[in-house]
Amino acid sequence: MKYDCDLITDLLPLYKDDVCSASSKMIVEEHLAECDDCKKLLGALNDNTIDETFKKEKEDVIHSQAKFFKRKSVKAGSIISLILAVPILICFIVDIANGGGLSWFFIVLAAMLIPASLIVVPLMTKENRFFKTFMSFTASLIVLLAVCCLYSHGNWFFVATTSVLFGLTVVFSPFICFGRPVKDILGNKKGLAIIGADSLTFLLLITCVELTNNDPESLKTMLTILLPNLAIVWLIFAIFRYLPANTLVKIGSTMSVLGLYTWFGTLVTARMTSAANSNGVISYYLPSVSLLIVILAIGAMLIAGGIIFALVKGGKKNEKA
Ligand SMILES: [Zn+2]
Numbered sequence: 001m002k003y004d005c006d007l008i009t010d011l012l013p014l015y016k017d018d019v020c021s022a023s024s025k026m027i028v029e030e031h032l033a034e035c036d037d038c039k040k041l042l043g044a045l046n047d048n049t050i051d052e053t054f055k056k057e058k059e060d061v062i063h064s065q066a067k068f069f070k071r072k073s074v075k076a077g078s079i080i081s082l083i084l085a086v087p088i089l090i091c092f093i094v095d096i097a098n099g100g101g102l103s104w105f106f107i108v109l110a111a112m113l114i115p116a117s118l119i120v121v122p123l124m125t126k127e128n129r130f131f132k133t134f135m136s137f138t139a140s141l142i143v144l145l146a147v148c149c150l151y152s153h154g155n156w157f158f159v160a161t162t163s164v165l166f167g168l169t170v171v172f173s174p175f176i177c178f179g180r181p182v183k184d185i186l187g188n189k190k191g192l193a194i195i196g197a198d199s200l201t202f203l204l205l206i207t208c209v210e211l212t213n214n215d216p217e218s219l220k221t222m223l224t225i226l227l228p229n230l231a232i233v234w235l236i237f238a239i240f241r242y243l244p245a246n247t248l249v250k251i252g253s254t255m256s257v258l259g260l261y262t263w264f265g266t267l268v269t270a271r272m273t274s275a276a277n278s279n280g281v282i283s284y285y286l287p288s289v290s291l292l293i294v295i296l297a298i299g300a301m302l303i304a305g306g307i308i309f310a311l312v313k314g315g316k317k318n319e320k321a
Contacts, residue, residue, distance in 0.1 A: 003031050008038045016045045070126070077123035084112045084120075103151045110147040113140030128180050138168060159212050162205040169201045195237050199230055232261050246310055252302030259295030263287045 008031045014020035015028045032039050091108040095101065117136035125132050142161055149157035176182050177190040186193050206226060210219035239253050266287035 001031065001034055003027055005031075005035060005038055008032075008035070009041060012038065012042055012045055016042065073123045077120045080119050080123070081116065084116055088112055106147050107144075107151060110140070110144040113143060116140070130179050131176060131181060134168075134172060134176060138165070155212060158208040159205075162201065162208045166198075166201040166205045169197050173197045191237065191241055195234065199234070202226075202230070228261075228265070232257070246306050248306030248309060249303050250306075252299045252304075252306060254299075255302065256296050256299030259292055259299065263289075263292045 008028055011020060011024055011028050015025060020028070032042065088105065088109050091104040092102070095103065095105045114137065117133060117140045121133045121136045122129050141164055145160050145164070146157055149155075149160070173194045177186055177193050182193075183190060203226075206222055207219065210216075210222055235257060236254050239257070240250055243250055243253065245253075266285070270285045270287075
């Protein structure tokens with residue numbers, strides 16, 4: 001035989017798919033005429049059995065690699081846990097030796113939960129990694145705040161915790177709501193959940209700040225200002241999310257709502273902060289009515305434009321049908 005079987009075996013897949021050069025094709029055919037082994041191999045290739053074998057082998061390799069990395073990451077996670085345990089152990093021993101209670105032990109223990117939640121949790125978990133990491137990070141942060149507040153005899157725990165929760169919610173709630181497993185639970189209520197969580201943590205924060213200051217009157221004023229602002233945010237969200245209309249109508253409606261809100265808001269604020277002058281006359285700044293009319297007119301034009309656009313589009317669709 002002129003050529004080695006190994007060379008022909010390499011060429012066979014190309015020959016089978018008819019993508020080799022004319023000279024290679026000739027070499028293969030010449031060889032096949034004399035070699036039963038390679039002929040059999042070509043038959044097997046045509047049966048796709050080899051493809052299947054390769055596919056299975058590839059899957060096996062990927063699977064074993066994944067297993068290998070999983071084992072490695074679990075190992076790395078365990079080692080990091082041990083390293084994090086060292087300062088905890090040292091503080092425990094020092095606290096015991098000093099005999100003054102376990103304050104440093106608990107503070108360092110709580111502090112070490114944070115790197116553990118950020119490093120060990122993602123290494124050790126397989127599914128919903130982001131969700132689990134975020135949850136354990138938040139929980140460990142709250143534990144640390146609680147321990148520090150307890151040992152410093154402070155009264156700032158609720159303010160600190162609600163601030164942290166509000167900040168985390170604003171930044172991470174979209175990622176949490178659009179990631180597994182939360183997105184499957186929420187379905188098409190993700191936007192509602194995000195704005196709901198933001199509002200709730202915000203109100204919690206304000207309430208905690210005011211209650212810590214122990215000033216119910218100030219809380220009342222705060223809520224009087226905040227609730228209408230929150231309501232307008234919800235209203236705009238509702239317009240964009242649920243109004244069954246096109247974007248032009250939505251923008252027009254939002255503009256009109258904001259115009260009216262700003263006008264009334266300015267009026268109410270002016271009245272609330274107004275005081276009688278030396279002559280006993282109460283005067284306050286009146287928001288511009290003409291500006292309001294201009295804004296409402298533009299809003300109405302946008303809405304009208306949106307409706308006309310929708311009608312024309314609907315008419316064209318009917319014509320086509
Ligand atoms: Zn051969």
